[in-house]
Amino acid sequence: QVQLAESGGGLAQAGGSLRLSCAASASDRIFSTYAMGWFRQAPGKEREFVAIVSWSGGYTTYADSVKGRFFISRDNANQNTVNLQMNSLSSNDAAVYYCAAAPEDGTRWAPKDVSWYTYWGQGTQVTVSS
Numbered sequence: 001q002v003q004l005a006e007s008g009g010g011l012a013q014a015g016g017s018l019r020l021s022c023a024a025s026a027s028d029r030i031f032s033t034y035a036m037g038w039f040r041q042a043p044g045k046e047r048e049f050v051a052i053v054s055w056s057g058g059y060t061t062y063a064d065s066v067k068g069r070f071f072i073s074r075d076n077a078n079q080n081t082v083n084l085q086m087n088s089l090s091s092n093d094a095a096v097y098y099c100a101a102a103p104e105d106g107t108r109w110a111p112k113d114v115s116w117y118t119y120w121g122q123g124t125q126v127t128v129s130s
Helices: none
Strands: 003-007 010-013 018-025 034-041 048-053 060-062 070-075 081-086 095-103 124-129
Touching: 003 095, 018 034, 018 095, 018 124, 034 070, 034 081, 048 070, 048 081, 060 070, 081 095
Parallel strands: 010 124
Antiparallel strands: 003 018, 018 081, 034 048, 034 095, 048 060, 070 081, 095 124
């Protein structure tokens, strides 16, 4: 069982930055077997993929809409956290952001498929003022 808790959301000005964190309540051994992703959902829209980092931290991929502005990272050794640094924010980035964990066992790699993810956090709100 892995529990995920996001933090760091809030209000940012357009062009500004926010850093989201997701803390996993799991052992180092378990946490390091999961790929960690971020999704977001704006009102009236479907949940959409934002970014993912592999269990090792060595592989990342991003949605085209955030590429070059958002950066995902993880800390397996000390805090079992995954972070999302968000820069150059715009109103299009306003949403509830969710972190999620997917088992990285070599049989499947489907970062944009919500059904691949086993565990989800409760979400954190990001608001961007223009």
